[in-house]
Amino acid sequence: MLKRDEQQRYSRQMILPEFGLAGQESLKAAKVLMVGAGGLGCPVLQYLTAAGVGIIGVVDHDVVDISNLHRQILYNSSDVGRFKAVVAKQKLELLNPHITINAYPEKLTPENAGSLMSNYDLVVDGSDDFTTRYLVNDVCVELGKPLVFGSVFKFEGHVAVFNYHNGPGYRDIFAEAPPENEVPNCAETGVIGVLPGMVGTYMANEAIKIICGMGEVLSGKFLTINSLDNSVNVFNVTKQTAASPGSSLKKETSPGNYEISMDEANQWLAQNSNEVYLVDVRETYEYDDYNIGGVNIPLYELTEQAGTLPVHKKVIFCCQTGQRSKMAVQLLKPVFTGEMYSIKNGIF
Structure with a gap:
């Protein structure tokens, strides 16, 4: 009352x-x-x-x-x-x-x-x-x-x-x-x-x-x-995981197989550049300040531009810390059928 x-x-x-x-x-x-x-x-x-x-x-x-x-x-x-x-x-x-x-x-x-x-x-x-x-x-x-x-x-x-x-x-x-x-x-x-x-x-x-x-x-x-x-x-955002009772406090969820290291990404780009498509999902001003190449598609534009990504290549997403690039993979899972990877821990 x-x-x-x-x-x-x-x-x-x-x-x-x-x-x-x-x-x-x-x-x-x-x-x-x-x-x-x-x-x-x-x-x-x-x-x-x-x-x-x-x-x-x-x-x-x-x-x-x-x-x-x-x-x-x-x-x-x-x-x-x-x-x-x-x-x-x-x-x-x-x-x-x-x-x-x-x-x-x-x-x-x-x-x-x-x-x-x-x-x-x-x-x-x-x-x-x-x-x-x-x-x-x-x-x-x-x-x-x-x-x-x-x-x-x-x-x-x-x-x-x-x-x-x-x-x-x-x-x-x-x-x-x-x-x-x-x-x-x-x-x-x-x-x-x-x-x-x-x-x-x-x-x-x-x-x-x-x-x-x-x-x-x-x-x-x-x-x-x-x-x-x-x-x-x-x-x-779709539900990707099903947590079992008591498990989430005991250990981290194991990383998905879509994550690769910066060294692996560099190796792929050096050896198979024609088979790799690098996408930087940071803001344009961040990309202009520093980048490792590739195309710049800010995260908020990614779903709209999913059709421009080549399904016959390995698409690698990158950002500053690896968080936005991981989210990029999650966002595109329902609409993109090609291989997708995220650079773990980012490009810095």
């Missing part, structure tokens, strides 16, 4: 016919765990708190750094050096005193992930490292929890909903994590400050739709946003 001041606070969303009183009561009854209180976590937490989600958990072992402040707008200069989860709890409680915020200033690990996540209905992943992303996905699969995922890289953002009504998971796009020391982070590559806000609000919107049972959820979809050219694309 909503109190009178709660009805007044949420009145602008409650008058929406698709939302109404039932939607607000669903939010109040919901329990959401936010993994990561950084660039993505800040807008997600602020909007879910403002919307009236009843219980929100915040997991983050990191402290506020001055270099965070251009994009993590929940914090200010006086918060530098303090645990993000603790600061977030204090500020979110000021934003909405009608909800409960649980702070977990600790690292999410295989030992504590299950116990933490089992207490919540929905998990939102705003982490910035692959180890955590795979852990969150695998535990959600084990527990049957829906997962809202988001990530940012330079000027590009990604949003998806995984494990929703037994739908596709993160591993159905990226079956295997690259080595951590070979993946660039924001400190090395940079990120435009407004991008996490754009992606984070999308993530919060997906969480609200899932909780309230309204609209079309990004399950089986992978949304990309490019803040430089304003392109927004949605790719279809």
Whole structure:
């Protein structure tokens, strides 16, 4: 039952016919765990708190750094050096005193992930490292929890909903994590400050739709946003794997046979150049800055140009880290009958 001041606070969303009183009561009854209180976590937490989600958990072992402040707008200069989860709890409680915020200033690990996540209905992943992303996905699969995922890289953002009504998971796009020391982070590559806000609000919107049972959820979809050219694309994702109970926390999914090393790719290109077709799926500005040859077809244009790929040659996809090239193979599986390969760990 909503109190009178709660009805007044949420009145602008409650008058929406698709939302109404039932939607607000669903939010109040919901329990959401936010993994990561950084660039993505800040807008997600602020909007879910403002919307009236009843219980929100915040997991983050990191402290506020001055270099965070251009994009993590929940914090200010006086918060530098303090645990993000603790600061977030204090500020979110000021934003909405009608909800409960649980702070977990600790690292999410295989030992504590299950116990933490089992207490919540929905998990939102705003982490910035692959180890955590795979852990969150695998535990959600084990527990049957829906997962809202988001990530940012330079000027590009990604949003998806995984494990929703037994739908596709993160591993159905990226079956295997690259080595951590070979993946660039924001400190090395940079990120435009407004991008996490754009992606984070999308993530919060997906969480609200899932909780309230309204609209079309990004399950089986992978949304990309490019803040430089304003392109927004949605790719279809099919379920590729069937995880057996208990397996996902014990070992990584074995890599698909479509992955080859950079050395193998170079060998193929040197020995059988007429039988190999190299496709760089990065953005045009990335390709122009540095490339190893081949044609440039940005990932978001790939399905439209699938008909231009030669079915009688080995098609090799490449990108900076190997993640977009793996996704390229997954996207084209339903429509391309030729041999496809991805350069593992990218071209750098």
